[in-house]
Amino acid sequence: MDIRTISSHNYIPVIDPVFLKQSPDEFLAENGGFLSEVAVIGKSSSGFVHYRSTTAPTDRDTNEFFSTFSTIADSIGIKVYGFVNGLADSFLASNPGYSAIKDGGNPNVDFVDPFKTSYTNYLKSITTEIIGFPVKGLVLDNIRFPREVYSFCENCCRRFSERYDIERIFSLTDLQKDATLLNQWLTWRKDAIENILREMSENIQSKKAIDLDITIDIDPTLDAEKGALKHFGQDISVIGKYGSPTIHLSAWTPLPNAVDTPEYQTLLKSLIFAKNYQTQTKLNLFIWGVENESIVPIIDALKEELSINRVYIQNHFPIDYQKRREIHMGLV
Numbered sequence: 001m002d003i004r005t006i007s008s009h010n011y012i013p014v015i016d017p018v019f020l021k022q023s024p025d026e027f028l029a030e031n032g033g034f035l036s037e038v039a040v041i042g043k044s045s046s047g048f049v050h051y052r053s054t055t056a057p058t059d060r061d062t063n064e065f066f067s068t069f070s071t072i073a074d075s076i077g078i079k080v081y082g083f084v085n086g087l088a089d090s091f092l093a094s095n096p097g098y099s100a101i102k103d104g105g106n107p108n109v110d111f112v113d114p115f116k117t118s119y120t121n122y123l124k125s126i127t128t129e130i131i132g133f134p135v136k137g138l139v140l141d142n143i144r145f146p147r148e149v150y151s152f153c154e155n156c157c158r159r160f161s162e163r164y165d166i167e168r169i170f171s172l173t174d175l176q177k178d179a180t181l182l183n184q185w186l187t188w189r190k191d192a193i194e195n196i197l198r199e200m201s202e203n204i205q206s207k208k209a210i211d212l213d214i215t216i217d218i219d220p221t222l223d224a225e226k227g228a229l230k231h232f233g234q235d236i237s238v239i240g241k242y243g244s245p246t247i248h249l250s251a252w253t254p255l256p257n258a259v260d261t262p263e264y265q266t267l268l269k270s271l272i273f274a275k276n277y278q279t280q281t282k283l284n285l286f287i288w289g290v291e292n293e294s295i296v297p298i299i300d301a302l303k304e305e306l307s308i309n310r311v312y313i314q315n316h317f318p319i320d321y322q323k324r325r326e327i328h329m330g331l332v
Contacts (some may be wrong), residue, residue, distance in 0.1 A: 001290050001315045004034045007236035009296060014039045014083060014288070014314035017065035019048045023185045024069035031239065032076055039081040039139055039312055042066045045110070045320055047091025051133070055125040057091055065091045067133055074134035081211070081312075082130040086123060086196070087112045087201045088142035088324070100146055101153040103172045110320075110327060111146040114192045114233065115156050123196075124203045131204060137211030139246065139286075140313065144197055144217060144232035145189060146170065146327050160188055168329075180283050189233035194241075201242035212243035213284050213310065219328075221253050224270035236277055244309065247274060248285035252328050255287075257294070267302075283307065289321075 006013040015038060020027060028035075041204045042051045048059040051067040069322045082084055091108045092098045098108035098116055110118050127138060145151060161168045164184055175182045189249060197214065204212060216234045218224050228234040239245045249255075249271075254265035274283055285308045287299065318324065 001069040001293055001296075001313070003031045003315070005293060006290075006313045007031075007036070008314060010035045010138040011299070011311040011313040012039050012081065014041070014286075014312050015069075015219070016041050016044070016314070016316075016318065017062040017069075018046075018059065019316060024065060028069070028072055028076070028078075032073070032078065035073075035078050037079045037081070038073065039083045040066055040069055041085070042148065043084045045088035045090065045318065045324070046140065046236070047089040047093070049126065049129075051129070053126070053129055055122065055129060066130070070133040070135055079136040080134065081213070082127075082133070082135045083139045083141060083264055084123075084127060084130065085141050085144075086143040087114055087119070087148040089119075090320075091120065092122075098255060100150045103149040103152045105152070108146050108150065108332070110323060111142075111150070111185070113151045113153055113156070114143075114145060114189070114196060115151060115153070115159075116276050117195075120196050120199050124200060127204055128198065128207060131208045131210060135210065137213060139213045139215065140197075140200065140243070141215045141248070141286075142301055143193060143200075143214060144203065144234050145193075146232075148231045148302070149330065151189075152197060160185065160212055163188075175196070185204040186229060186233075190238060192236050193233040193235075194238045197242040213246040214239045214243040215246045215248040215286055217248045217251060217276050218274075219250060219252055220267055236273065240277070240281045243276070244282045244284055245274075246286050246310075246312070247271070248288075250287045251288060252325050255295055255298055257316060259297055262299065264301070268305060271306060282309040284310040284312065286312040286314075289317040290315050 003013050049056045050062040050065040073080050089112050093112050094109045098112045100111045100113040177186050236245045290313050
């Protein structure tokens, strides 16, 4: 689905400078007349940013894309949302001091450990730079654990064992044998995510009054809302304290082919939690890999059913999709 079509349905296209292969001038000359809002990735899951940064590594090929794009777009009346990958950061996760550690000791070289407080300060610096450009808002993506088998670094386990008076060396299997202990572990992880969101939100809002949208990964095959907490440490009520929850829907499994199908009803049932939550705050939707218009009826039906505010659409999968899918499926 091309950019003009996305915009014609009142969705917000998500632009990835690495994937686009166009300069801001070329893109806006071609599409600017059809756009009112657009989201542009400022920090990729590679860990590289798309502007000249004094904090983070800058992508050599797109080193002025975000800054140039946001400036030009603002001058012609297009609202820009900066899209920031949080803990998905292959650059710093390749450093053993930042890697999320899997149960058993293996490091994840694509996700940073949410318990690394110094990384939160790093993210705060990046978002401070990004909101220095003319942006309407920010979308914080991947503020999460990579999967339920993380994070079991030595320091994480030591702190948890001291708080709950258990053996210092333990596994997820050990925790799953005790329902109370497992619940404490889930809360421990949820609190780590909340600490990041609190600091990020306070830092952003202290500098600029902008919209803040925060993704929550919902996969119906992983028990939707319950799976978001169990696997990723994400809780919609926590997210809602600091920004607008943005449902990253079915990122790893196909959406139904039509509204009048059992598959759509199953999907809708998995999102009832969001319908119940909509009276508390505005909800958004983010879907990637929307390559043609066949999915539009599904999106529109969900938008109406759940009273969705903003819909972010990326018309392709991310460049590192296969790697991230393997992490999500627990294959690595």
